[in-house]
Amino acid sequence: MTSVQQPLHxxxxxxxxxxxxxxxxxxxxxxxxxxxxxxxxxRSDLGTKLVHEITSVDIASYRDARLMSINTKTGGLIxxxxxxxxxxxxxxxxxxxxxxxxxxxSPNPCADVRKPKPPPGxxxxxxxxxxxxxxxxxxxxxxPELYSIVxxxxxxxxxxxEILGLRWEHINSRTRVAHLPETKNGSKRDVPxxxxxxxxxxxMGTKSQGKIFAYTKHGIxxxxxxxxxxxxxxxxxxHDLRHEAxxxxxxxxxxxxxxxxxxxxxxxxxxxxxxTHLRANRLVHKLxxxxxxxxxxxxxxxVPYPAxxxxxxxxxxxxxxDFDQGLRIDRATIEEAVPAARDVLLRALLLxxxxxxxxxxxxxxxxxxxxxxxxxxxxxxxx
Numbered sequence: 233m234t235s236v237q238q239p240l241h242x243x244x245x246x247x248x249x250x251x252x253x254x255x256x257x258x259x260x261x262x263x264x265x266x267x268x269x270x271x272x273x274x275r276s277d278l279g280t281k282l283v284h285e286i287t288s289v290d291i292a293s294y295r296d297a298r299l300m301s302i303n304t305k306t307g308g309l310i311x312x313x314x315x316x317x318x319x320x321x322x323x324x325x326x327x328x329x330x331x332x333x334x335x336x337x338s339p340n341p342c343a344d345v346r347k348p349k350p351p352p353g354x355x356x357x358x359x360x361x362x363x364x365x366x367x368x369x370x371x372x373x374x375x376p377e378l379y380s381i382v383x384x385x386x387x388x389x390x391x392x393x394e395i396l397g398l399r400w401e402h403i404n405s406r407t408r409v410a411h412l413p414e415t416k417n418g419s420k421r422d423v424p425x426x427x428x429x430x431x432x433x434x435x436m437g438t439k440s441q442g443k444i445f446a447y448t449k450h451g452i453x454x455x456x457x458x459x460x461x462x463x464x465x466x467x468x469x470x471h472d473l474r475h476e477a478x479x480x481x482x483x484x485x486x487x488x489x490x491x492x493x494x495x496x497x498x499x500x501x502x503x504x505x506x507x508t509h510l511r512a513n514r515l516v517h518k519l520x521x522x523x524x525x526x527x528x529x530x531x532x533x534x535v536p537y538p539a540x541x542x543x544x545x546x547x548x549x550x551x552x553x554d555f556d557q558g559l560r561i562d563r564a565t566i567e568e569a570v571p572a573a574r575d576v577l578l579r580a581l582l583l584x585x586x587x588x589x590x591x592x593x594x595x596x597x598x599x600x601x602x603x604x605x606x607x608x609x610x611x612x613x614x615x
Contacts, residue, residue: 245286246279248335252325261416269318283329284336291345295319299348312348319347356467358476360593365463376435377445378455382473383432388423389477389496391416392452392470398444403433412497421497478504534581536610537594539573541566550607554592555580570609578611
């Protein structure tokens with residue numbers, strides 16, 4: 233009968249994971265997040281067990297118990313993604329424990345344990361209304377950095393950490409490129425700067441060296457959370473701006489997937505696909521092709537807009553909330569106001585087209601407006 237090989241250094245999982253944190257986690261860019269995962273595993277029932285005695289049954293039990301745990305921050309269940317990350321950390325630890333550290337001679341107990349099914353990719357898109365509200369709020373914020381940070385995120389698809397880490401010496405004004413010497417996936421990359429992104433950077437002044445933004449990750453997180461509460465915008469993460477920017481790159485129709493990957497820094501095409509939730513209305517124009525361009529342009533841009541009807545001392549007023557200029561028509565009667573509103577709306581749309589300004593999306597500011605106070609005005613309707 234053969235004897236069972238004993239581990240050279242029998243230690244508890246808690247002790248082993250602390251060693252892992254000191255020699256492995258410390259070298260990772262995501263050290264802070266991994267430190268939280270290590271702390272969670274150390275506190276668990278697994279933490280008191282000897283490394284060489286832990287079995288696949290123990291790992292499966294931990295998985296099931298963890299999936300039933302409550303997230304103290306959200307009040308909901310711990311997400312499957314969180315448990316998957318913790319199990320991946322455990323698996324990596326057991327490989328090193330056996331191969332390099334002599335904590336165990338047993339096979340990796342995580343190898344045959346099913347991980348929770350990964351959640352579907354997040355599909356949160358920024359609406360035109362939300363974008364206007366956020367940019368308007370950021371433009372009036374006491375810290376001018378906020379506006380530039382949001383604009384750069386939407387224009388370049390940079391991660392929050394990459395934006396906050398931007399330095400003046402890495403901005404090449406001649407080539408219009410921002411060099412990122414250090415990114416999340418460990419490789420450097422160059423990001424092309426659109427005119428809008430260059431303008432956002434120029435707002436911060438011009439220096440020869442040093443950080444462009446003074447915001448810390450905790451500072452921007454706090455500002456972002458307060459802003460969303462103030463604007464009553466729900467379920468929008470700062471990272472969703474990166475998602476939005478990448479989706480817009482695809483919707484342009486002028487960049488292929490490899491070019492977008494070069495901008496965003498994605499090494500895996502499958503990961504990049506998770507970010508691309510194209511709006512159907514953008515795809516309609518491709519289906520229509522190049523025929524009757526002038527007619528299609530009119531059909532696309534000269535469209536009805538909602539107007540809010542309010543009574544005034546002298547009669548009635550019609551206002552178009554989707555326009556920043558605050559289009560408003562005052563007349564004695566509604567019959568007089570509607571034709572005038574058509575003319576004002578048509579003029580506003582044509583001026584915006586001539587000047588190359590982005591046209592507002594109809595019906596973005598009427599979420600809390602009673603339907604009886606709303607009138608749809610068609611600028612092309614016959615008098």
